[in-house]
Amino acid sequence: MEFEKENSAGYLVNHMARLFAKELQQRIAPHGIVxxxxxxxxxxxxxxxxxxxxxxxxxxxxxxxxxxxxxxxxxxxxxxxxxxxxxxxxxxxxxxxxxTALREYAYASAQRVNAEALSVLDASEQAHFMEYMSRIISGMRAS
Amino acid sequence: MEFEKENSAGYLVNHMARLFAKELQQRIAPHGIVxxxxxxxxxxxxxxxxxxxxxxxxxxxxxxxxxxxxxxxxxxxxxxxxxxxxxxxxxxxxxxxxxTALREYAYASAQRVNAEALSVLDASEQAHFMEYMSRIISGMRAS
DNA sequence: TAATATTGCACAGCATGCTATGCAAGTGGT
DNA sequence: ACCACTTGCATAGCATGCTGTGCAATATTA
Missing domain, CATH: 1.10.10.10 (Winged helix-like DNA-binding domain superfamily/Winged helix DNA-binding domain)
Structure with a gap:
């Protein structure tokens, strides 16, 4: 039996998280935060x-x-x-x-990364995606 | 302006990834892999x-x-x-x-973690969730 | 009050990921 | 054949996360 990593939720979640982190890092690191x-x-x-x-x-x-x-x-x-x-x-x-001085810049950076990453989804899909993640996190924390 | 981390895709993605990793780690670490x-x-x-x-x-x-x-x-x-x-x-x-000997056990462990994590979603939601992740990853890799 | 438990934090040690850098082994152009 | 470039891999140094452990300060209980 095969195991396709492209069909593994865990694999995709991990990959996605590293891409998000890398993207945010590139924007904020020049300002002295990570x-x-x-x-x-x-x-x-x-x-x-x-x-x-x-x-x-x-x-x-x-x-x-x-x-x-x-x-x-x-x-x-x-x-x-x-x-x-x-x-x-x-x-x-x-x-x-x-x-304190970095606050607005950091907010804006994070929001831009989020917006760009989710730009491949339409508004309804984005809302569902966020909701699915919340439910998955709640479920996993409970266990 | 506020920034709610619960509404930040990046925050949720990161959190979810750590929960997945922790779950899988607990199952496979006793068998000598991480x-x-x-x-x-x-x-x-x-x-x-x-x-x-x-x-x-x-x-x-x-x-x-x-x-x-x-x-x-x-x-x-x-x-x-x-x-x-x-x-x-x-x-x-x-x-x-x-x-080599660990193969089937590892497959089964990963699949169980995936299944349990996604069990809060119905079949259609699971399919959408996976598709959204694939699209987001493709989009972010391209940029 | 004295013994015990809990709380708040620190530190060691490790895995996983990154960037930056170096280097030896092959490849190609002249 | 020579020089330059590319390729395959290793290493250093760091950040982020974990578990395990220890410890001093408080709280609780006998």
């Missing part, structure tokens, strides 16, 4: 001064992955970390001016 | 003794990534590499018995 930092920045642009734990609840990566990415962001001057005065275990994560 | 080796094994199960270049044409990763993964596969006793007698630059890549 794709893994994106979800974190999205949260911090909405509200910073939060704990690592609070970020973790909103971002679907493991705690160790988040800690590593935050290290690189601190190294690159995107965030600062302070101790929470009422809980010495916890930290508060703050955006630097540099990171 | 997800990155999967596409390579798929090709070699069809035909081995081929060159790295010939694998590269069929698998959508960079040449350096392939070379690294092949190194790990050789280390783990999944493949052997011999020199091509008529071209000293090229190599021939052969599966070991260990790798």
């Amino acid at each position: 794709v893994g930092q994106f979800p974190i920045l999205l949260e911090l642009w909405q509200k910073d001064g939060v704990s690592q734990k609070s970020l973790l609840d909103k971002i679907d990566v493991e705690q160790a992955t988040l800690a590593n990415t935050l290290n690189r962001m601190e190294r690159d001057g995107l965030i600062r970390r302070t101790r929470n005065p009422t809980d010495a275990r916890a930290q508060q994560i703050w955006l630097t001016n540099k990171a | 997800v990155g080796q999967f596409p390579i094994l798929l090709e070699l199960w069809q035909k081995d003794g081929v060159s790295q270049k010939s694998l590269l044409d069929k698998i959508d990763v960079e040449q350096a990534t392939l070379a690294n993964t092949l190194n790990r596969m050789e280390r783990d006793g999944l493949i052997r590499r011999t020199r091509n007698p008529t071209d000293a630059r090229a190599q021939q890549i052969w599966l070991t018995n260990k790798a």
Whole structure:
């Protein structure tokens, strides 16, 4: 029995994800941020001064992955970390001016990548595609 | 203006890809193979003794990534590499018995992951989803 | 209050992917 | 035959993700 990778959902999903990441990377890397930092920045642009734990609840990566990415962001001057005065275990994560300034540009870049990638689908197909992904993710997270 | 990651195709694609990889990893890792080796094994199960270049044409990763993964596969006793007698630059890549024996199990694992992940969609939706992904990948590769 | 459990975070080690670079082996043109 | 180009592969260095583990600070329970 054969196994055609072109008919394997997992294979296509993986390939598609790498293409998305590569595309976004090319647009934002020249501005000093990289794709893994994106979800974190999205949260911090909405509200910073939060704990690592609070970020973790909103971002679907493991705690160790988040800690590593935050290290690189601190190294690159995107965030600062302070101790929470009422809980010495916890930290508060703050955006630097540099990171704050990148917000609109980053939003626009992501939206352009999304729009271009989905441009091969019409509006109704795009909506279905997004809905299918949401359902698949919910189903897989539950299991 | 806000940017909702739940409405970002790139974010969902990335998340979905990690869930797929994690799921497949859990099933195949106990048998001594890992997800990155999967596409390579798929090709070699069809035909081995081929060159790295010939694998590269069929698998959508960079040449350096392939070379690294092949190194790990050789280390783990999944493949052997011999020199091509008529071209000293090229190599021939052969599966070991260990790798050959894993074939049906690996096929079944991948198919089960795919089926379970897509089980939240009905047959028609699944077909559309796969088609959308193919079109998106084609479009992004072209650009 | 003392012992125990939980929480918040860090670090080590690894796989997978990328870009950039180098190099030896073949190919082609002169 | 020689020089330049191309081809096939390897390596370095990095980012992103994972699991496993450890630890100090808080919370809970006996």
